[in-house]
Amino acid sequence: MLLVLLLAPLLTGFVRKMKARLVRRQGASVFQPYRDLLRLLRKEVVLADNASWLFRVTPYVTFAAIWVAAALVPTFATGLLFNWTADLIAIVALLGSARFFLALAGMDVGTSFGGIGSSREVMIAALAEPAMLLFVFCIALVAGSTQLSTVANFMASSYVGLRVSLGMAMIALIMVALAENARIPVDNPATHLELTMVHEAMVLEYSGRHLAMIEFGVFLKLLLYISLIACVFLPWKIAVFGAGPLSYAIGAVAYLVKLAAAGFFLALFETATAKMRVFRVPQFLGAALMLGLLGTLLLFVSKSF
């Protein structure tokens, strides 16, 4: 649980550094996100006069929900402290409630940007969540459980083989991950243009420690999705519960390598693509939804796909 907390800013810092290097900039240090968080935590909070208790509580609620969700995903080993509760549906629900509160808070102060951000976010979520659930069903049909540790153990075993449905589920999950983490092409995490923001517009009114909590939540979410993709589809070297310390060490190193590779590919993809129009996003996520659905259907038709 602490591990994800420590690693999450580093991952974001790494992605930013990669993006900067890809456009031939020097880029900030990979540790910059830590410094940003410390800076924000030290700053005072500027609250709008008409902000309600909801606005003040939301950062902590979302952060807690995402943190718990991130801790549920088996990172380098299965059967970690919280993994017995690690149900995929629980993760989806936790993320969903985090977003729900954030969207409410976005509208709470009544600025137009918050409203725009919330409405766009909810539009995206309305399509991303079903796609995510379909991915869960697809996996559950293959592995026979929605428990992540079980899924990871199953995936790491040799029973799986090459399956079309899993490929579809993976693509669907990656698309959902891009949308959920507000990355290009759905949203631009680095933009300064208020009118094009989705996630950023929603949190535009936050400052100080509240903003730090939200930012931290964003870092954690990125880590969560990458861990999820890694543990479900690329579970190589993941330490099985009860294995010796050596295999835990190997698992940890393999996990770091996976994170770095995923971060690099994310940066590469973001550099090579422009952001899509807001109204293209439903089509993009619709494709993810269809892929998830197809994967699930194929499994119903024949177990061997």
Place this chain on the structure above:
Amino acid sequence: MPSLIDVMLEGRQVQQHRPWPRATVDASVWTFAASELAQGRWSLLGLWGEPSTVHMAIMDGYAADIVVVSLDCPDCVYPSVGKHHPPALRLERTINDLFGLSAEGLPDTRPWLDHNRWGVRFPLGNRINALPKAPPYRFLPAEGGGLHQVAVGPVHAGTIEPGHFRFAASGETVVRLEERLGYTHKGIEGLMIGASVESAAQLAGRVSGDSTVAYAFAFSRAAEAALQLVVPDRGIWLRALLAELERLANHLGDVGAICNDASFALMHAHCSVLRESVLRASNTAFGHRLMRDIIVPGGVTHDLSDEGKEIIQMALDNVRLRFPALVELYDNTASLQDRTVDTGVLNPALAKQYAAGGYVGRASGRSFDARRTLAYPPYDDLRFEVPVLNEGDVNARIWIRVREVEQSLSLIDQILDRIPEGPPRARAGQLREPREGMAIVEGFRGDILVWLRLRDGRVERCHLRDPSWFQWPLLEAAIEGNIVADFPLCNKSFNCSYSGHDL
């Protein structure tokens, strides 16, 4: 169809106004000219005031004829042009703010530049104390179910110039956009009054930082026209070199910046490097990155050495080597094309009505380019093409810039090849009697108009009209029906000047 000459003959021609004629006319001729503008036969180049006179510059597009008509208005009232011809609306509101001359029948009487923060009203006319409390600025209403307003600016999330935008949107679709500008009003026209020609030229160069060369160029040409000063050949060619370098740097920066607004940072990074290489070459060759204060009435202050020539040539070779690959990248990136094609379409009829200059006009089928149409030296002696497209979308505005970069590269080559030897600057003699001069110069945004009257070697009145005056209103039209999230992209593709407009 009456020609501009007929209008002139109706009035009393003013002596000592160069190079185009100016005539003082009566209200009926003034109104006639306004209705002809509204018919689309002529285009409005500028409309400005003096304490008890209003002037209007008109161009006949076919004959490339330009005249200035003036109307005395001792009662501080003149017949509105904006009533017939909408492009004049904001100009008339400005005349009211600055001089207290009111346009009779003007449909929109809200202040424009004056936000009641100057501590005085009508600063250039008969000054009176500011209102104790400004009445709230009423934005134009948009009515209907489900409409909501989005207020953006004047302070933005990025470090850009200040301007306020009020969107009325239905969901994501923009129903109406209204701009409110004037936040960067610096009172340059007020500062000009009584300034010596030299310091006025410096002031002109500070109207809009990215067009400092074009402004100094336009001011100098106007001053030279008034003083009948002949600039040595080398000075003329050096000015064109400066102007093209400025255009090159700005267009390169713009192409990257537009792509950046579609979150395509790669293009921005590469274009910025190219722009920087041009700016550094300018710095080495002329001693200033943006080449400020180099063009002065009479010539240029900084001659080009052989070494400077070489450095510019090297920068050009660099651009020539790398730019085509970037254009290809732009053309081949589907996700980027998806954003720019068919976004923010500007109707060619509107571009014609507003006499929009620069890439805004040329991307919407208006072929006017002051370098070609008015062919001021040395452009009459240089080979170049004026690219024109009819699509009017963001993509077209990018392509016009790309083509103009190519043209500027070729122009700079020709200039470096053929630049004559000799002194770069002539000294001006003093003239006591009032003289008037006017000039139109193509900046990177479009045609910049400068009109001035000199008396005793000092500026009595100088008006500088930025091309953005006729481009800002078109942005409002172009964004209609687009989605709110596409506004930054459209705005960047127009890239209007705030500073030049607010003056």
